[in-house]
Amino acid sequence: MKIGFLTHYFPPEIGAPSARIYEMAKNWVKSGHQVKAVTCFPNHPTGEIPEEYEGLKFKKEEMDGIEVYRNYVYATPNKGFIKKVFNHLSFMFSSVLFSLRKIGEIDITVVSSPTFFSIFSGYLFSLIKRTPFILEIRDLWPAAIVELGVLKNKFIISVLEAIELFFYRSADKIVVVTRSFKENLISRGIEAEKIEVITNGVDINFFKNKSQNQELLEKYNLEDKFIVEYIGAHGLSQALDKIIYAAEKLKEYEDIHFVFVGEGAEKEKIMDLSEELELNNITFISQKPKEMMPKFYNIADICLVPLKDVELFETFIPSKIFEIMACEKPIVASLSGETKNILDEAQSAVTVEPENIDQIAAAILEIKNNPQKVEEMGKNGREFVVENYSRSSLADKYLNVMNQAIEGK
Structure with missing residues (x-):
């Protein structure tokens, strides 16, 4: 054909x-x-x-x-x-x-x-x-x-x-x-x-769990940090300002560090917001080529999947959830609808209300304080995408x- x-x-x-x-x-x-x-x-x-x-x-x-x-x-x-x-x-x-x-x-x-x-x-x-x-x-x-x-x-x-x-x-x-x-x-x-x-x-052979890349950790001064990571478009749809406010709530935890990787129409605004709030627990990284994505996923302890609180977005499925699950990383997803149903079925995420800053922060702490849950959610996610996606x-x-x-x- x-x-x-x-x-x-x-x-x-x-x-x-x-x-x-x-x-x-x-x-x-x-x-x-x-x-x-x-x-x-x-x-x-x-x-x-x-x-x-x-x-x-x-x-x-x-x-x-x-x-x-x-x-x-x-x-x-x-x-x-x-x-x-x-x-x-x-x-x-x-x-x-x-x-x-x-x-x-x-x-x-x-x-x-x-x-x-x-x-x-x-x-x-x-x-x-x-x-x-x-x-x-x-x-x-x-x-x-x-x-x-x-x-x-x-x-x-x-x-x-x-x-x-x-x-x-x-x-x-x-x-x-x-x-x-x-x-x-x-x-x-x-x-x-x-x-x-x-x-x-997801290409399950390309996205997989590997040990943390020491070179990346050293380059961005992330050694000994509990890394909460967002990778993807920095646009209107993602409501990333709410993640900045969640980072503000968690700034007293010196080992928790937020990492944003990507570009988009709202990036400058959220960087300005981070500066305005005088946050030192956030690192912004420019967009990286696809071959680097598994390396960045694998330095994360938690990956974030946020969406704006818009009814239409209940019908959306951000494709990054499959990449994250393939890399055996637990997810904090602030969204609802079809994606929430998939993640709940996979038992690979803590899902909270979209744009709910308190719930996002609490979910991050819930996973951080339960290492066994981190491992279980990671394995559940990998098995789920291999079988279904x-x-x-x-x-x-x-x-x-x-x-x-x-x-x-």
Whole structure:
């Protein structure tokens, strides 16, 4: 099978979107299929394009057997709504302008959203190439930005929602990452039979428990510290200011130290808040390449998974929970909904109310004061993801969906 996959995010960018398609695609290649990934030049979340791509409009390359078609993008940091829209729109146009002809023959078109505007490109690819069209939904957009208060114009919202529903109805198959997303689409009149749930997962051979990396501990002065770690996007959705306030509550415990790894629109604000509160128990670390992630997870004693107290986020599953569990680390998760149900079933986390500072601080102390619980939660998490969320088995499930779409067409 020749698989055409359009995605705004792709390695060397790190994060859930790029990891999902990259690891899936590697498994598809191993199964004997040809994968053609249409993406843009890496720039997320810093807005900086690596030197080897500067000044280019298009470049074809290969990564682990995957054909990668990189296209021009208006590069901008992951903050500022208008600039981000231009970033998304630029890839929508450039992917069609540069890659539509060069990609050659494909048997199926898959497009991943967000970004929303990529769907336009994917739909056009499917029409011109005369292939089945699979729409992958990782976030309910525009609902997410409406809930966060980023978009308030009712007319624009209604237009975007009408376009969203058109694409849902036009797709031969829809792949969503949570059961809640499927229920949402069904409630809006989309046929249940065309919606498949393929969650995020983890490469269980890449993410695993290893001894703490002494070099990292020394580099960041973390020796003899009980490390409470957050890795990921520093954006509106994560409510990281509440973690800063939890760190303030625990500042009397000299051995507890908070570590934040990553970038995002809210990073400067939370760093300013930490400085304003005169906290010495926090270290901020810039975004690191994916190959470093297991090393950072493995210096942690506790990993944090926070989300803002927004009803829509009850339907979200942060993919980092699978990486953390694969590394056998206990989790303090300040969230509700489907992710809480998964973590409770796995018995690998203490879950508390989203944005509840007192409960976050208390959960950290609860785990810290119970070393046996730390070990049990770690083992429970690893066993759970190996059984239920292995990326290779999820990739096989995705292939079945593609075959169904081709046969149905």
